[in-house]
Amino acid sequence: MPPEFLTALVIATLVAGDPVIKRTSAGGSSWRFQIAGVLVLTALAAGSIHLASPEGFARNQSAFARMQRVHRGALLPRLTTSQAFELLRDRDGLLVDARTHDSYESWHVKDAIRVAAGVPQFIRLDMLKTTDRSRPILIYCDSGSCSVDQLLATELLDDGFTNLYLLHRTTASINALDVLLRQRDAATRAREEP
Amino acid sequence: MTVSRIVIMLRIAIGLIFLVAAIGKLNDPAKFLSAVYGYELVGPTTGLLTAITLPALEAVIGALLVTGTWRFSASLAATTLAVLFVVAQAMAISNGVRADCGCVALFGPSALSQATLGRAVLLLSVCVSLVLLEWRAELNASSGRSAA
Numbered sequence: 436m437p438p439e440f441l442t443a444l445v446i447a448t449l450v451a452g453d454p455v456i457k458r459t460s461a462g463g464s465s466w467r468f469q470i471a472g473v474l475v476l477t478a479l480a481a482g483s484i485h486l487a488s489p490e491g492f493a494r495n496q497s498a499f500a501r502m503q504r505v506h507r508g509a510l511l512p513r514l515t516t517s518q519a520f521e522l523l524r525d526r527d528g529l530l531v532d533a534r535t536h537d538s539y540e541s542w543h544v545k546d547a548i549r550v551a552a553g554v555p556q557f558i559r560l561d562m563l564k565t566t567d568r569s570r571p572i573l574i575y576c577d578s579g580s581c582s583v584d585q586l587l588a589t590e591l592l593d594d595g596f597t598n599l600y601l602l603h604r605t606t607a608s609i610n611a612l613d614v615l616l617r618q619r620d621a622a623t624r625a626r627e628e629p
Numbered sequence: 630m631t632v633s634r635i636v637i638m639l640r641i642a643i644g645l646i647f648l649v650a651a652i653g654k655l656n657d658p659a660k661f662l663s664a665v666y667g668y669e670l671v672g673p674t675t676g677l678l679t680a681i682t683l684p685a686l687e688a689v690i691g692a693l694l695v696t697g698t699w700r701f702s703a704s705l706a707a708t709t710l711a712v713l714f715v716v717a718q719a720m721a722i723s724n725g726v727r728a729d730c731g732c733v734a735l736f737g738p739s740a741l742s743q744a745t746l747g748r749a750v751l752l753l754s755v756c757v758s759l760v761l762l763e764w765r766a767e768l769n770a771s772s773g774r775s776a777a
Contacts, residue, residue: 466701466702466705469699469701469702469703470702470705470706472699472702473686473689473690473693473699473702473703473706476689477682477685477686477689478682478685480685480688480689481681481682481684481685481686484655484658484684484685485658485681488655490655490656490657490658490659491658492658492662492677492680492681495658495659498658498659498662499659499662499677501659502659502662502663502666503666503673505663506663506666506667509666509667509669510666510672510673510676513669582727603724604724604725604726605724605725
């Protein structure tokens with residue numbers, strides 16, 4: 436597909452560009468007109484490729500659907516610390532730690548429960564301790580290279596949970612959420628004390 | 630070697646890079662869509678629109694640069710795209726994303742890293758040089774026309 440389309444694209448470019456080249460040599464042409472030309476050519480090229488080519492998304496919608504399915508964990512909303520805090524505070528969200536058992540035992544965000552990815556469904560649901568499929572669930576993972584939050588989110592989507600969120604993946608976000616939750620608890624305790 | 634020859638060589642080299650990048654993406658649009666989603670910067674719809682338009686834009690810019698059509702505008706568009714590549718890679722790397730960089734197929738599949746970011750910055754600096762050289766050429770040409 437690409438060689439033929441690319442050839443057609445080069446020919447179209449030359450044909451479209453020819454009058455402008457003549458105009459330029461005769462007295463100049465606006466660069467704005469040329470940028471508009473680039474955009475029009477791009478739209479034409481994108482349209483022709485995806486409408487006419489068997490690999491194009493218009494004729495191969497299963498590829499698009501497959502990619503969305505593969506990446507459905509990664510496409511979930513990723514919340515900032517303040518958004519995550521509001522979700523937990525205002526919407527009775529469940530905070531889930533997707534890291535390893537050792538990491539969780541050594542330190543975890545306050546009130547987080549650990550749910551392992553890659554385990555059988557009955558174990559996962561037992562660890563989750565909720566059967567409410569619409570309850571907001573916020574999953575976090577370690578900073579940097581950790582992607583197990585997406586894996587767990589994908590598995591929970593398969594289990595029928597519909598209200599899933601991921602925490603922005605930096606150590607600062609995780610630590611800041613922990614601080615906010617501890618401050619909230621301290622404030623609650625202070626109010627309750629006589 | 631005259632400046633104009635350097636400009637022509639730069640323009641054709643960048644044009645070929647864009648064409649090769651476009652061919653790699655057009656060969657397998659689904660794989661490129663996967664790479665776009667892998668950056669975790671856009672949602673499903675924006676990701677799809679990006680995966681549809683970006684390779685076509687690269688092909689158009691590449692063809693314009695190689696054929697020497699609309700030289701200044703094409704180099705300006707190439708620079709804009711290069712800025713987008715650098716910003717997207719920097720954001721994804723700072724977010725700790727580990728994904729295929731979706732870069733030029735010539736270099737093979739490579740994970741997002743400082744090296745791929747460095748390559749994008751190098752491409753950007755070459756594009757900026759080309760824009761400046763083409764701009765100077767445009768100014769010279771227009772002053773020549775005014776004098777005539």
